[in-house]
Amino acid sequence: MTDETLHVLAGRYRESLRRAVYLIRSLDAEGELSTGQVSTLNIVAEGSVRVSEIARKAGVRVPSATEQIIRLENAGLVKRTQDVKDARAVLVSLTAAGRDALEAANHVRNALLGAGLATLTPAEQDAIAHAIPAMNKLNAAMTG
Amino acid sequence: MTDETLHVLAGRYRESLRRAVYLIRSLDAEGELSTGQVSTLNIVAEGSVRVSEIARKAGVRVPSATEQIIRLENAGLVKRTQDVKDARAVLVSLTAAGRDALEAANHVRNALLGAGLATLTPAEQDAIAHAIPAMNKLNAAMTG
DNA sequence: CTGTCATATTTAGGTAGCCTAATAGTTAGT
DNA sequence: ACTAACTATTAGGCTACCTAAATATGACAG
16 A cells, blocks of 8 residues: 555544544443453453563553552452562562453453444444454554 | 353453553654544544534544644634534634644644554455445444 | 662643533523 | 433543652662
């Protein structure tokens, strides 16, 4: 594609993502956990993670991650432990309650979004499914 | 697709959108206008719009839209006028400065995102281009 | 082994942006 | 004309983000 074409595509894609953000937010309306909390839990679910690693993956600064984690810890959803190999570092992991809460939150959101996807034609569903790997590659390329 | 398949697709799509939020945010790092401000300006750019209409399109409550608009008005980017046909309503429109600022902001963001898109293969670019109408339909279906 | 610089996290203080509830004015239906 | 519905704003509060500074540990050169 030419730069011009890519520029136009960028504009359309940006607009679509902007609206998709509100879609994602609307999925949270019913739930008990906020979008940010679910995002953080999803990151922690991958295993014991340092605070700085959570911040990096979430695209926020370290103090913001600390704040989120403290809130989640107070809610009993994650626990913090000292890294035995590096006393400066803190490892964050899910509690059993956190795992349950995350699973429930994901289930509700996926069901809602799945119902929305069901209103699309099979071709439209395929178009989205097919775009996801490209979107992920783009996300990775641009946000590190 | 089966409900189960759609459920899985919903999960993958949600995850991709979650990361795309940070991509969008990263496009704002350099600019003077926040993501929310650009979104609001983009809505207002479509013509004179009521506060309640802006709120609906932006996916926020009316007082939040009022707040945004007051900020943009203080920055000289939009102006508020009474609707002559309905004295309850306020019509919001861009000022010349607002139009310029929006154009500049969109240009910078589209250039940055366009550069990211340029790193994808043509097939990946096509996959995203092809998914956008479906994404827009889904957004419209789920957020009204 | 000690001083220095880098790394990891937390604390402190501030801002943007979202929310609900309450207020004031306008319109529309009976 | 009265009541109910609608439009916008104001008031008060919360979450989540930020930068700067403090605290503690690690790594390493001399």
